[in-house]
Amino acid sequence: MTLTLYTLDWVPDFPRGFVRDLRIRWALEEIGRPYDTATVPSHPKTEAHLAMQPFGQVPIIKDGDLILFESGAILQHVTQGSALFPDDRRAEITQWLFAALNTLEMATMHWQVMLLAQKFPDFFGPPPAGEVIDHAFAFAKTRLDAFERRMADREWIAGEFSIADIATIDTLRNVASEDGLAEHKALTAYVDRATDRPAFKRALRDHMAHWQAADAARETETA
Ligand SMILES: N[C@@H](CCC(=O)N[C@@H](CS)C(=O)NCC(=O)O)C(=O)O
Known part of the structure; x- marks a missing residue:
């Protein structure tokens, strides 16, 4: 079809x-x-x-x-x-997919939209004050730190490579593009590993x- x-x-x-x-x-x-x-x-x-x-x-x-x-x-x-989403790993992969979208991406996007407003105010409206942006990053960083701990000793987020990795990596690529992963070695290696896939x-x-x-x-x- x-x-x-x-x-x-x-x-x-x-x-x-x-x-x-x-x-x-x-x-x-x-x-x-x-x-x-x-x-x-x-x-x-x-x-x-x-x-x-x-x-x-x-x-x-x-x-x-x-x-x-x-x-x-x-x-x-x-x-x-x-x-990428086998029946016998459905629950665990769904958990990490939701974590990618609803725990990680919701925090990092909030910060990124403010950065975009700094760069493109005509498109995104006037940017908030610098300390508001710093606060948004500090919040996002708590989530990044947790994902960093998770990825310290594993290749993929939920066993074999899955759609949870695709969603997580797509979010982390965005963060990396704004230099937001400078302190996250495991996440940086995870992004490199995933984006090296054909x-x-x-x-x-x-x-x-x-x-x-x-x-x-x-x-x-x-x-
Ligand atoms: N939660 C949605 C977010 C979708 C989203 O933000 N899409 C953006 C492109 S990446 C978009 O369509 N932006 C245009 C707009 O919001 O007008 C999803 O994961 O599909």
């Missing part, structure tokens, strides 16, 4: 490499499931997009008649029963090719 992955039609340079369709591409590359891509407009949001994703975000997938959003739910759906490299290549094609399409439109 054809699987369609929806991402945005275009984004500026700064989020390229981090838009969350990447984590779905990565999982699909790992399990060797082919997929098509489709786009929704970044701005303004359309009714068709909001009908699929009420928050106007991506990723979204269409798998037969099923339309699904939220990257964690999509990761579970597309990999269920595979080596499936990640293929997913990133295709993700970046999508934005290049989007640039070309915009140039043709404005010519």
Whole structure:
């Protein structure tokens, strides 16, 4: 059955490499499931997009008649029963997937959005005071420190490589891009190990090719 992955039609340079369709591409590359891509407009949001994703975000997938959003739910759906999410490790992997999204990413994103506001105030609105940003990082760091302890003596977060690693790594890559992992040797090694996987490299290549094609399409439109 054809699987369609929806991402945005275009984004500026700064989020390229981090838009969350990447984590779905990565999982699909790992399990060797082919997929098509489709786009929704970044701005303004359309009714068709909001009908699929009420928050106007991506990723979204269409798998037969099923339309699904939220990257964690999509990761579970597309990999269920595979080596990335086997039935006999379902509970533990789900636990760490939720920890990645709801304990780690919710804290690091809060800090990162403030950093983005510092760099791109026109896009994200005026940035908060420096001490507010420091406070947000201190909060995120408590979570990073806990993940650092977890990863000190293991290769992957929940036994063999799984969708919990994909979600965790995608968040940690974001943190690393803002120099937020300077004190976290185990996490830095974990990111390096994961992003060295051929499936990640293929997913990133295709993700970046999508934005290049989007640039070309915009140039043709404005010519
Ligand atoms: N919790 C959601 C977050 C989705 C999300 O933040 N998507 C971003 C791209 S990475 C987005 O669509 N941003 C555009 C917007 O919010 O308008 C998930 O994991 O799928």
